[in-house]
Amino acid sequence: MIRRVLTGSFLIASTAYLALAATAADQDLRTQALGVFKPLPATMASDDNPITPEKVALGRLLFFETRVSVDGTVSCSRCHQPFLYGTDALPKPIGAEHRVNPRNSPTVLNAALQISAHWRGDRKDVEDQATKALIGFPSFGNPDFGVAMARLKAIPGYAPLFAKAFPGQADPITPDNWGKAIGAYERTLVTPAPFDAYLGGHDAALSRDAKAGLQEFMDVGCVACHSGAGLGGTMYSKFGVTEPYWKATGSKGIDKGRFDVTKDSGDMYVFKVPPLRNVAMTPPYFHDGSVAALPDAVRIMARVQLGKTLNDEQVAHIVAFLDSLTGKLPADFVGVPTLPPSAFAETPSQPAARGGAPRLPTATSPGAGHYK
Numbered sequence: 001m002i003r004r005v006l007t008g009s010f011l012i013a014s015t016a017y018l019a020l021a022a023t024a025a026d027q028d029l030r031t032q033a034l035g036v037f038k039p040l041p042a043t044m045a046s047d048d049n050p051i052t053p054e055k056v057a058l059g060r061l062l063f064f065e066t067r068v069s070v071d072g073t074v075s076c077s078r079c080h081q082p083f084l085y086g087t088d089a090l091p092k093p094i095g096a097e098h099r100v101n102p103r104n105s106p107t108v109l110n111a112a113l114q115i116s117a118h119w120r121g122d123r124k125d126v127e128d129q130a131t132k133a134l135i136g137f138p139s140f141g142n143p144d145f146g147v148a149m150a151r152l153k154a155i156p157g158y159a160p161l162f163a164k165a166f167p168g169q170a171d172p173i174t175p176d177n178w179g180k181a182i183g184a185y186e187r188t189l190v191t192p193a194p195f196d197a198y199l200g201g202h203d204a205a206l207s208r209d210a211k212a213g214l215q216e217f218m219d220v221g222c223v224a225c226h227s228g229a230g231l232g233g234t235m236y237s238k239f240g241v242t243e244p245y246w247k248a249t250g251s252k253g254i255d256k257g258r259f260d261v262t263k264d265s266g267d268m269y270v271f272k273v274p275p276l277r278n279v280a281m282t283p284p285y286f287h288d289g290s291v292a293a294l295p296d297a298v299r300i301m302a303r304v305q306l307g308k309t310l311n312d313e314q315v316a317h318i319v320a321f322l323d324s325l326t327g328k329l330p331a332d333f334v335g336v337p338t339l340p341p342s343a344f345a346e347t348p349s350q351p352a353a354r355g356g357a358p359r360l361p362t363a364t365s366p367g368a369g370h371y372k
């Protein structure tokens with residue numbers, strides 16, 4: 001009896017000891033991780049484009065709007081699908097008039113955290129990106145902003161929404177405000193993941209393999225480039241530091257990266273280091289979508305960026321860690337909105353047929369409630 005009690009208390013004591021040791025190991029790992037990574041912020045607010053509920057609501061509609069593109073088929077969401085974590089799963093997306101884009105679509109989730117937008121950093125921020133997409137040849141395909149705005153103005157339901165989002169402006173339907181509304185929406189698309197819970201003190205949020213992978217990610221040297229809240233998006237780097245990238249990826253074309261933007265020879269094959277948030281959900285990988293599987297992408301990175309060959313266990317652990325960066329999709333990204341109707345607008349050539357000016361729905365008219 002006494003022995004049982006003693007054995008029992010020994011077991012309890014040793015379990016408690018192991019738990020304490022585990023907690024101490026977790027605390028060490030967490031401290032080390034917090035030195036290079038940060039939990040995601042609640043929103044990615046910017047001073048230049050403050051987030052307001054009106055802008056976000058409008059931006060969300062515009063993100064899904066196809067009718068502003070030159071052939072009426074292209075919206076932001078075509079290449080940044082909610083059900084594919086803000087990507088389209090193609091190596092290179094297809095835009096207006098079936099044009100193939102030169103590079104892979106990165107996710108829009110957490111994208112506003114970065115120093116710039118696009119693989120080569122040739123867009124300043126998410127607002128600049130959204131505005132220029134309107135006239136991107138393989139994107140919305142409009143010949144100029146005037147055509148894009150005429151298409152937007154032809155959908156009467158937007159006028160009151162732009163007026164609310166940009167109060168006091170005489171003609172708020174502008175390319176700049178299109179970018180600001182969509183940008184404000186994108187700045188809310190944050191996806192906290194198990195990794196954030198772990199950084200916040202929840203030891204059980206990561207599996208043992210994911211913790212081993214986190215340690216490996218830091219020890220092997222991935223953190224030299226993939227750091228901060230996004231695990232990337234903070235700097236540019238040559239792709240293929242130790243050998244040409246295309247030898248490892250099997251890429252068909254060779255993209256000179258930022259060199260084509262800056263014409264500086266130091267920028268040859270330089271790309272923005274992409275964030276690794278939700279990376280397990282966003283294949284295929286790299287700027288040209290040349291690699292389909294995450295373990296392969298991890299091996300290639302170690303090889304061409306660090307000159308290292310990882311063993312199977314290291315790869316499995318790093319992949320488990322990267323999987324812990326898969327976050328919860330924001331509710332207003334998963335749920336698709338109903339867009340303002342265009343049927344009530346009379347074509348400019350025919351208004352007289354019904355007598356008088358076309359009746360435009362206002363924010364308080366019955367039709368306006370459809371697209372909340």
Ligand code: HEC
Nearest residue numbers: 076079093094095101103104105106111117118119130133
């Ligand atoms: C036809 C497909 C397509 C459409 C339509 C499209 N995008 Fe993209 N998006 C891409 C591609 C491809 C890239 C990368 C381009 C590059 O780096 O050269 C990209 C890049 C981005 C980025 C930068 C992400 C990063 O990590 O650098 C953001 C943000 C973004 N798009 C948002 C939008 C928004 C908002 C719209 C609508 C206004 C839009 N996209 C329309 C394909 C598309």
Ligand code: HEC
Nearest residue numbers: 221222225237239271272273285286287297298301302305
């Ligand atoms: C010297 C900087 C550097 C280091 C070190 C580095 N990376 Fe990268 N990583 C990059 C760049 C740059 C890209 C984009 C390459 C391109 O243009 O396609 C990238 C892309 C990736 C991608 C593909 C992301 C996507 O969305 O397509 C993954 C996954 C990745 N890195 C993981 C890792 C891992 C794991 C390590 C450590 C073994 C690592 N990286 C080390 C710079 C680096």
